[in-house]
Amino acid sequence: MTAQPLHILKTVYGYDAFRGPQAAIVDHVMAGNNAFVLMPTGGGKSLCYQIPAIARPGMGLIVSPLIALMADQVAALRQAGVNAAALNSDLQGDERHALWRDISSGALDLLYVAPETLLRPDILELLRRTKLSLIAIDEAHCLSQWGHDFRPSYRQLDALVTQFPDTPRMALTATADAPTRGEILSHLKIAESDAFIAGFDRPNIHYAMAEKDNPRAQLKRFLTQHAQESGIVYCLSKRKTEETAAWLCEQGYTALPYHGGMDKAQRQANQTRFQREEAVIMVATIAFGMGIDKPDVRFVAHLDLPGSIEAYYQETGRAGRDGLPSDALMLYGHDDIALRSRFIEESDAPEQRKRMERQKLDALLGLAETAGCRRQVLLSYFGDHSEPCGNCDTCAEPPKRFDGTIATQKALSCIYRTGERFGQAYIVQVLLGVADDRVTQSGHDRISTFGIGKEHDSRTWRAILRQLIALRLIDVDMTGHGGLSISEAGRRFLREKPVLMLRVPAKPRATQAKGVRAQASTALPDVDQTLFQALREKRTELARMQSVPPYVIFHDKTLIEMAAARPGSRSQLAKVPGVGEAKLDRYGAAFLAVIAEHGG
Known part of the structure; x- marks a missing residue:
């Protein structure tokens, strides 16, 4: 007799009731239907496929992208008394034979497998002889060319449609905008009527963003809120990852680096320590984190601008999977914006892809520069809606704005008068009328824009230039020495002189608003x-x-x-x-x- 889902929920997982749309999804799949599930990290996606896999006759086949993630999920299921295993390249000889014996005998409730392993002809042939309760594709956004974690092997999973036509298919993700969702549904032949969109809001996460002022000092102030708590610090480069981890260790934290250039064994050892020890900070590139199942990550900090809103949402979503209060901090500067633009323009991608990536970058910069509720901007990007949340930095301290029309005209004129080849620091020196050797040798102490910006200090001018780069009124030559030039939009601004409101830069301070959140245990x-x-x-x-x-x-x-x-x-x-x-x-x-x- 098939066990009832609610009974499994209580006896295996220890919960009395399903949350949100879980019950509807489970019932839908129990009836033999396909399902696309978009649910925020920590919302309980795993239960949506694990319970039907346990309850329905046969073995649940779960496609997962990473060996470490599979190992975590299998360990958690075994602790709960569920017969689960993972099939991956780490299995050798006797272990592999024993696993196939368990599969053939029907002893397993769930089998986790990476797409590269699953798609091997011999594996598919063996699985065709096995009764499957369902096929669940986790981290399904990896299938989409528009997704930030696109993996070619995921793209080939549409073969499962023809290989197992009568087995219910599930695609699950926490991060998918409209184009990504459409591509997943199309490739896996899942109908729109089988889609369950549970929303994107993570109300337990406090979002904060700030201009880079002194990044290490800003990070240190942020970490004072998180003594003896685990977290992730993201950096753009491998070198910065290692240097930041070493610096944090000098400051008394337990910090480990993680990036794709490391020895595989060392990378795995660091990930294992992060998962098994308390109060470990992982300093990583984006090579780390997909599907990280650690529920008590209390903070995620970005020391550089992430690649897109999807990437930011996915990476910050690794905090607070258990629903307890957690923090996300992002630091960014004009160099980040220029570097991200350079990545797009110098890629070999077709123009359609580049255009999409430019739009994604613009949306991320809009989130960073907003004077309104960050959660509203974040959720609206995914087609979701929210009232002002009261749990982000702009809600706690709404930023002030000023009429920056004249300041913008002065900045653009100064860039033009100096030949559109100097970097930010030099332009600020000229605007403030600082006649150092470089300025006088170039003769720029004698041009009309020398000293016309004394109404603002250097910090404010840097913030103004950063915003103008974000607004694409200024281009940055990252292939040279970071020289600023006026974009076509900037030239149009000089001709038309529309009113332009800019943010007043916040004064240097702790990056966490007072009293916004407390450590999880202070509940x-x-x-x-x-x-x-x-x-x-x-x-x-x-x-x-x-x-x-x-x-x-x-x-x-x-x-x-x-x-x-x-x-x-x-x-x-x-x-x-x-x-x-x-x-x-x-x-x-x-x-x-x-x-x-x-x-x-």
Whole structure:
């Protein structure tokens, strides 16, 4: 007899009710239908395919992009008492034979596999002899050429449509704009009527963005909010990744680098430490993070401009998967904007692709420069809507604007008078009337724009120039020495002189608004903090004994619930959300003992 989804939810996962559209999606797939699921990270996408895979006859086949992600998910499922395994290139000899025996005998509930492995003819032939309950393609945005994580192997997954025509197909992602969604549906032959769009909002994440002033000092102030918490710091280059990690270690943090140029074994070792230890900061390029299943990442900081709003949303979405308060900080400057533009223009992509990438960059700069609610701008990009959130920096302290029409005219005129070949710092010197050797040798202390900008200080002029670059009134020559020139839009501005409102640059300060968020554990009364930390220590001890990440035993959120409820018996512990039957049997006595030691 097929188990009922709600019964599985309670006995395996320890939850009494589905959230949001989960129940509708599960029922839809249980009936044998295909489904496209777009749900924010932390919204419970995994349950949407795991529960039907367990409940329906046969084995669930889950396509996943990374070996590390598969290992995490398999470990978590086994902790919950589910028969799950991963088929990947790391399996050798006896292990591989044992896995195929389990598959052939019907012993597995779920099998995770990378697309490159799955598409091998011998693997497809073996799977055609196996009864499949469903096929779920996780991180499905990797299939789209418009997606920020496009992977050619994902594009070939449309072969599954003909290879397994009678098996329900699911495509799941947290990040897909309209073009990406359309491409996924088309390639996997999933009807629009089978699409479930659950929205994009991550209300627990506080968003903040700031102009680069002193990036390391800004990052250090930000990290004071996150003592003894895990997080990710993204950098654009491999060198900056390593230098930033080393600097953070000097500042007393446990920080590890991660980028594609590292030795594979070292990269894997660093990722394992990040997943299994508390309070580790991963400093990484975008090579790190897709599908990271660690629920207690409390912050994500970008020290350079990300590639697009989709990339920013995906990368910041790695924070707060457990729903507890978390932070996202992005620092950016005019060099970032120019470099991203250069990446686009120098790529071998067709013009249609370049045009799309320019639009994506413009949308990201609009998010960075907005004076309104950041969450509203972010969600509107994906076709979602929000009231002002009260949980972003612009809601906490709305930026002021000023009429920047005259300042823009002065800046563009100065760039023109100096020959459209000098960088930002030089243009600011001329506007302020600073006659240093370079300026006087060039004769620019004698031009009409010398000293015409003394009403603003150097910091304000840098902010004005950055905004004009973002507005594409100024181009930056990144192939040379960063020389500024007037774009066609800038020349049109000089001719037409429309009113242009610019942001007043914020004064240097801590990048986190006061009182906006608290550390996750401060959701507990003071009296329970000691118990919460003791529960975490017990979890870490048990995880080390099994060589698994602590969060596959219990999430922080479950430990917080334990500390608040203080269950004194097995039956009371069973009522705590996140405590399923297998974990109750395996860990109930150990955690009840910790609670009893702290007064029950």
